[in-house]
Amino acid sequence: MSLTINGQSYEFDGDPRTSLLDYLRDGCGLTGTKKGCDHGQCGACTVLVNGQRVNSCLTLAIMQDGHAVTTIEGIGTLEAMDPLQAAFVKHDGYQCGYCTPGQICSAKAMMAEAENGWASFVTDDLEGEVVLTDEEIRERMSGNLCRCGAYSNIIDAIKEAMT
Numbered sequence: 001m002s003l004t005i006n007g008q009s010y011e012f013d014g015d016p017r018t019s020l021l022d023y024l025r026d027g028c029g030l031t032g033t034k035k036g037c038d039h040g041q042c043g044a045c046t047v048l049v050n051g052q053r054v055n056s057c058l059t060l061a062i063m064q065d066g067h068a069v070t071t072i073e074g075i076g077t078l079e080a081m082d083p084l085q086a087a088f089v090k091h092d093g094y095q096c097g098y099c100t101p102g103q104i105c106s107a108k109a110m111m112a113e114a115e116n117g118w119a120s121f122v123t124d125d126l127e128g129e130v131v132l133t134d135e136e137i138r139e140r141m142s143g144n145l146c147r148c149g150a151y152s153n154i155i156d157a158i159k160e161a162m163t
């Protein structure tokens, strides 16, 4: 079975019970994706599969045959940060940082969803620019927990990245 991770092709022939999360971390050395609850409740393990956010602890590696997976390592680097990552830095959108990779993957998907017409309103005065309310962002990001409670800064970072 083969899959693409961050644009690179990988072959998987391991235990079919291996979660995507364990494969990414232990099989591929992509430790940016974090294991929190391992039960689909915290969002720390969020990655993108074909652009959709997925809790990688809840899906099997073998189910990703032919799919394109993006982890935090594929979104940006220290030298070339994605604008969303730069906004997290600017707004202190983290404290311990453990949830941050999942927050950013989730927010990237949410921003794409909004751009594709999910947003409940589009302002008239900003020439069609998509603007989300804090409540909309909170609702759409509710699957990603931050034990440090940096939620308001996370929202500020996402709002800046969307402008």
Ligand code: FES
Residues within 6 Å of the ligand: 034, 035, 036, 037, 038, 039, 040, 041, 042, 043, 044, 045, 046, 055, 056, 057, 058
């Ligand atoms: Fe997957 Fe918590 S580790 S949701």
